Amino acid sequence: MTKDTLLQVAYQAAEDKKAEDIVVLNMEGISLLADYFLICSANSDRQVQSIARELMEKAGEAGYEVKSIEGFDAARWVLVDLGDVVAHVFHRDERSYYNLERLWRDAPQLEV
Template sequence: MTEHTLLQMAYQAAEEKKAEDIVVLNMEGISLLADYFVICSGNSDRQVQAIARELIEKSNEAGNEVKSVEGFDSARWILVDLGDVVAHVFHKDERSYYNLERLWREAPEMEI
């Protein structure tokens, strides 16, 4: 699976679970963690977990190994490491506090 296919899959998985304010940052040359960040929000703990579950399920169905998942139980900020793509699924109340878009403001935003 190419990184662009993985990126599209992650974006669509978030969309399918009605994630809000989905942003994709191109991290190539900026971070060693991943080439792309997908950042999105859910309105409740259950929705945040549902978005993360969908990301994991779609990744597994595509034959892509999920490297790690952090924060699932608390459902405030779930990080799903898909390899070249890292998804950050925030509870809407936490997203503005951490403001990853500002933290990584040198990363260009991409349209999917």
């Protein structure tokens, strides 16, 4: 399975749980952390956790290993490291504060 397939799985998982403002940044050649960042928002702590759980579950079902997860209990910014794809699930109040799209503005946005 490819990193593009993993990206599709992650995107669909976020979309299935009604994530808002889903953005994918192509990090190839920009960051050594991952090839893609998936960034999305949720309206509540519970929805943040639901999206993160779905990302982990769907990635596992597709045969991908979840490398790590951070911030799950606080549910304000959950980072799900899937290797080639790192998903950032923000509570809507936190997303504008951290503004990863601006921080990584050199990364092209992808349409998925």
